Amino acid sequence: MRGHLLRLFHLFRQAAGWKLGLGLATAGITALAGAALLGLSGWFITATGIAGLSAGTALVFDVFRPGAGVRALALLRTGARYGERLATHDATLSVIAGLRVRLFQALARPGLGRTLVQRPGRLLFRISGDLDTLDTLYLRLLIPACVLVVLALVSMVALALLTGWAGLLPGLFLLLVGLVMLMLGGRGGLVAGGKRAAALEALRLRLLDLVAGRVEWRLAGRQEQAAHLALSAEERLRRADDRLNRLESGLTLWQGLAATALLSGGVILCAELVERGLFGGPAVALFLLVLLGMMEPLGPLRRGAVELGRSLRAVRRVGDALSQPLPEQALSPDTRDVALSAIRFRHDGAPAPLFDGFDLSIPAGQHVAVIGDSGAGKSSLVALLTGEARPDTGSITVPPWALLGQDAALFQDSVRANLLLADPDADDVRLWAVLEQAGLERVVREMSGGLDAPLGEGGTGLSSGQRRRLALARFLLQDKPLWLLDEVTEGIDLSVAATILTNIKVSAAGRTILLITHLRREAALADRIIRLSHGRVVMDLTRGDPAFDQALSTLRPD
Amino acid sequence: MIVPGPDRQLRLAAMVQAVAALLWVPQALLLADAITWLTGSYTLPGHAVTLAVIFGVLGVMRSVLDAWGGRLAFRGARAELSRLRTQAVAALAQRAPLDPSLPPSGTVASLLAEQAEAVVPYLQRYVPLRWRLVLVPAVILPAVAWHSWAAALILLIAAPLIPLFMALIGIRAKKASEDQLAAVGSMNGLLMDRLRGLSTIRALKAEGRVAARIGTLAADVKRRTMAVLRIAFLSSAVLELFSALGVALVAVYVGFNLLGQIEFGTWGGKLDLPAGLFILLLAPAFFEPLRELSAVWHDRASGEAALRAMVGLLEGQETAPGPVLIPADGSVLRLDRVGFGYPGAAALVSDVDLSLRRGEKVAxxxxxxxxKSTLLALAAGLLQPGSGTVRRAGKVGWIGHRPFMKNASLVANVTLGRPGLDAAPLLRRLLPGHDPARRVGEGGVGLSGGETLRLALARAIADPDAALILADEPTAHLDAATAAEAIEALIDAAQGRALLVATHDPRLAARMDRVVEVGA
Incomplete structure (x- = not known):
């Protein structure tokens, strides 16, 4: 935990730097100016009230300096508050940006792929929730806590100068109140917050099920039950919310009682000091009104304390992710042939290995179609070649490769940025050329902004056929000796499929191609067909073999 | 604007919190007196201690009321959220299954789960605050004016522009908070968008470039957000300035009056010290509700947006499922001159006659x-025919175009929670070698096309009363060998029932007893 906190703090400092300190400084000045404003005003009024009792003292009383001080403090407080809000928000936004970059780097490693594929909704939901919590760590927790400490320390010094050792008491009391608040909030909030997060996640998933499966639920006569399931998650969430609110209300009560005790105690303390003749005059008003101003940071601290538990969990989870070593870049060996030898590979959690003593070699320039049932090992073969999966034993040599899959993702960015992912150095001429090759040039020219036209999340704004064409254009930008094609025309219109296959054919000469398919039109590109079954090569035919056409004909026609 | 009727609990909460806020008036009176007894040449510390004790009692009352009011407000607000969610879920369950106006399931889920949460702070904080906004100044101003009309006038002039500032802050802060929310939302969106396509990024070996790009885009979002915030914070700084200056001016006025340098502003004579301190202690409290308002302003924007979106979800096509007519001729399904078209669109099907008996297989x-799919939906009772009649006997086993899969075990996916069904034998038959407890990934991830179809098939025939099996393009995503096996499984499973498939796969159609051409 401490390691995580230090790591995050380091990350915060990297992202926001001196802005963090500026935010803290301005927040401190704001609180100090507020307390000073109250104290000085109280002193001023009391002093004038005493001086005004006799005409003689009233005339010699210097009203201008304290009056000006009051006005100056009012202005200082306003300015500092404005500066505080700007500085803290600027710092927070910097932290938000930095955290996302760093987290992406941490998550962009092969091991995560599987979780992300299996339960993307859940994982992304958690990450996003954790980030939201961490975003406010600085603003909600760090700032109020630091302001409280600064205010307590400054008041201790100032009040001790006024009254001696007794002046230390209010500051110490304030520190104690803040500490107890954080402890109560942190402990209670961790449990209740955990329940709340689990219930919210359950509610979300059950709502997803309710809507996505509404036909199935209705026809199975279970829609009432599906709705009931969602509502029971809501009830759990309500109870967790209620528990958190009880905690917050408890802290509100604690804050109110502490404030009352501070002021009442302050009056009694002053009475005692006055009684003993150690203290007196207008300074008493200053002392008591400063106490009034000292309670200001308690409100924000209370709100932060309730979230402390949640923040700590987020720190732990994100910290775990961040502490993973950054993935190493695999070096491409200096070879043009593809070779897998004596591969043993087992999926996580699978009872038996999928590949055991698997060998395959593809000489440079050969075009190979891999067919076979689902679960035969086709996708795992590609995963092994790309390094997404690691074999338990065996060796793999792969030349530099480019992969085009049926689920090639597009991103919320410009058309250009989507293309440049494949080759950051490509110029516009090159981009237009590949777009034309993919049959998308006219579409992009007609979009407002052309290459700079923005795409939405996952490439929305383009039709599904256009998205596949753009993915193809991006693929074509990569000039690599090995092409890995994973069901590239699955589930798309004939015309788009034809564009993609024609383009592959045109540029295929001189490259090695490994394509995974169960479509006849795709396999027809190959001059060698391999059938996999349960992790073994059960058929290996080259063009010219009479069985080759036979194998082709078992595949699905258009 | 949609505001739910002010619930009794919320109103009570608002009153309790207002009383708590107003208890400061007697507390200020006591504190001012106590300070007076402790200062000057003639002091009575004993009196001050007594006053401090009464002050403490009032303070305890105030704290209790404040915490209790907060609880009440929360409970009222949370109950309202529960009510809205319950209504929305009921409406979703009643919603026509094929209503094209229903947003995607992901959107609905995040609206009802996360976005809806904004309703609570809005109702809990903003709504009761409206009471304090009126009540607190309405009590404090006369209390100040009782001693000095001039001090009251200063407060009144500092607050003069309150409606104006409210509007100013309203426009600016609303826009700012919306932009800020959108910005933080889009920063999350940026990351999520990239994480969803992580395998593509890794395949392109573009991890470093994408990380840099996220940095650039996030920095851009930050720059734009700060530009808006600078203005938004300025307007609340103006509010802060006026309240701080209001307090400062009151303090200076009171000071000068006490010295006798300013004679006017009181109801004859000078202020005395307790009155002066009392006024000073009340001045910040006068502005307190306004400052709270600017703090909770964005609760309002997001709360109202969430309310609007949830109410929007309640509006939509509802279907009371029509009465189930039973064929008189012993067939399982009978369509007579059935026609259907969505409102404002051309008819999708018209004048279809079709009859299926037990044991019959029709494509x-x-x-x-x-x-084709529309006809299946009509046969299942998911759509009500625009013309003609649909008669059906027994239950329907449904195999959708993209079968719904739960993130749960294979067994749970077969039974869908229907009581008394034994999924194990079916799974042994249709998915041999699979562990029945194996968990299916979100949205069916991890299952191949053939496995998905077999699972949907098991689900469709799990209920022995399902006399009619409807399948929409069952072989569309399968290779030839898998498709051939799936067709056999389908025919085998449908024995003793009626089977109606929609397909454009000639090999599947060829295995049926009859083929009905649709839309040719």
């Missing part, structure tokens, strides 16, 4: 968009 054959 609806034709190109996509020809109305």
């Amino acid at each position: 609806l054959f034709g190109p996509s968009g020809g109305g």
Whole structure:
């Protein structure tokens, strides 16, 4: 935990730097100016009230300096508050940006792929929730806590100068109140917050099920039950919310009682000091009104304390992710042939290995179609070649490769940025050329902004056929000796499929191609067909073999 | 604007919190007196201690009321959220299953789960605050004016522009908070968008470039957000300035009056010290509700947006499922001159006659968009025919175009929670070698096309009362060998029932008893 906190703090400092300190400084000045404003005003009024009792003292009383001080403090407080809000928000936004970059780097490693594929909704939901919590760590927790400490320390010094050792008491009391608040909030909030997060996640998933499966639920006569399931998650969430609110209300009560005790105690303390003749005059008003101003940071601290538990969990989870070593870049060996030898590979959690003593070699320039049932090992073969999966034993040599899959993702960015992912150095001429090759040039020219036209999340704004064409254009930008094609025309219109296959054919000469398919039109590109079954090569035919056409004909026609 | 009727609990909460806020008036009176007894040449510390004790009692009352009011407000607000969610879920369950106006399931889920949460702070904080906004100044101003009309006038002039500032802050802060929310939302969106396509990024070996790009885009979002915030904070700084200056001016005025340098502003004579301190202690409290308002302003914007979106979800096509007519001729399904079209669109199917008996296998054959799926939906009772009648006997086993899969075990996916069904034998038959407890990934991830179909098939025939099996393009995503096996499984499973498939796969159609051309 401490390691995580230090790591995050380091990350915060990297992202926001001196802005963090500026935010803290301005927040401190704001609180100090507020307390000073109250104290000085109280002193001023009391002093004038005493001086005004006799005409003689009233005339010699210097009203201008304290009056000006009051006005100056009012202005200082306003300015500092404005500066505080700007500085803290600027710092927070910097932290938000930095955290996302760093987290992406941490998550962009092969091991995560599987979780992300299996339960993307859940994982992304958690990450996003954790980030939201961490975003406010600085603003909600760090700032109020630091302001409280600064205010307590400054008041201790100032009040001790006024009254001696007794002046230390209010500051110490304030520190104690803040500490107890954080402890109560942190402990209670961790449990209740955990329940709340689990219930919210359950509610979300059950709502997803309710809507996505509404036909199935209705026809199975279970829609009432599906709705009931969602509502029971809501009830759990309500109870967790209620528990958190009880905690917050408890802290509100604690804050109110502490404030009352501070002021009442302050009056009694002053009475005692006055009684003993150690203290007196207008300074008493200053002392008591400063106490009034000292309670200001308690409100924000209370709100932060309730979230402390949640923040700590987020720190732990994100910290775990961040502490993973950054993935190493695999070096491409200096070879043009593809070779897998004596591969043993087992999926996580699978009872038996999928590949055991698997060998395959593809000489440079050969075009190979891999067919076979689902679960035969086709996708795992590609995963092994790309390094997404690691074999338990065996060796793999792969030349530099480019992969085009049926689920090639597009991103919320410009058309250009989507293309440049494949080759950051490509110029516009090159981009237009590949777009034309993919049959998308006219579409992009007609979009407002052309290459700079923005795409939405996952490439929305383009039709599904256009998205596949753009993915193809991006693929074509990569000039690599090995092409890995994973069901590239699955589930798309004939015309788009034809564009993609024609383009592959045109540029295929001189490259090695490994394509995974169960479509006849795709396999027809190959001059060698391999059938996999349960992790073994059960058929290996080259063009010219009479069985080759036979194998082709078992595949699905258009 | 949609505001739910002010619930009794919320109103009570608002009153309790207002009383708590107003208890400061007697507390200020006591504190001012106590300070007076402790200062000057003639002091009575004993009196001050007594006053401090009464002050403490009032303070305890105030704290208790404040915490209790907060609880009440929360409970009222949370109950309202529960009510809205319950209504929305009921409406979703009643919603026509094929209503094209229903947003995607992901959107609905995040609206009802996360976005809806904004309703609570809005109702809990903003709504009761409206009471304090009126009540607190309405009590404090006369209390100040009782001693000095001039001090009250200063407060009144500092607050003069309150409606104006409210509008100013309203426009600016609303925009700012919306932009800020959108910005933080889009920063999350940026990351999520990239994480969803992580395998593509890794395949392109573009991890470093994408990380840099996220940095650039996030920095851009930050720059734009700060530009808006600078203005938004300025307007609340103006509020802060006026309240601080109001307090400062009151303090200076009171000071000068006490010295006798300013004679006017009181109801005859000078202020005395307790009155002066009392006024000073009340001045910040006068502005307190306004400052709270600017703090909770964005609760309002997001709360109202969430309310609007939830109410929007309640509006939509509802279907009371029509009465189930039973065929008189012993057939399982009978369509007579059935026609259907969505409102404002051309008819999708018209004048269809069709009859299926137990044991019969029929293909609806034709190109996509020809109305095959619509006919299946009509046969299942998911759509009500625009004309003609649909009669059906027994329950329906449904195999959708993209079967719904729960993130749960294979068994749970077969039974869908229907009581008394034994999924194990079915799974042994249809998915041999699979662990029945194996968990299916979100949205069916991890299952191949053939496995998905077999699982949907098991689900469709799990209920022995399902006399009619409806399958929409069952072989569309399968290779030839898998498709051939799946067809056999389908025919085998449908024995003793009626089977109606919509397909454009000639090999599937060829295995049926009859082929009905649709939309050719």
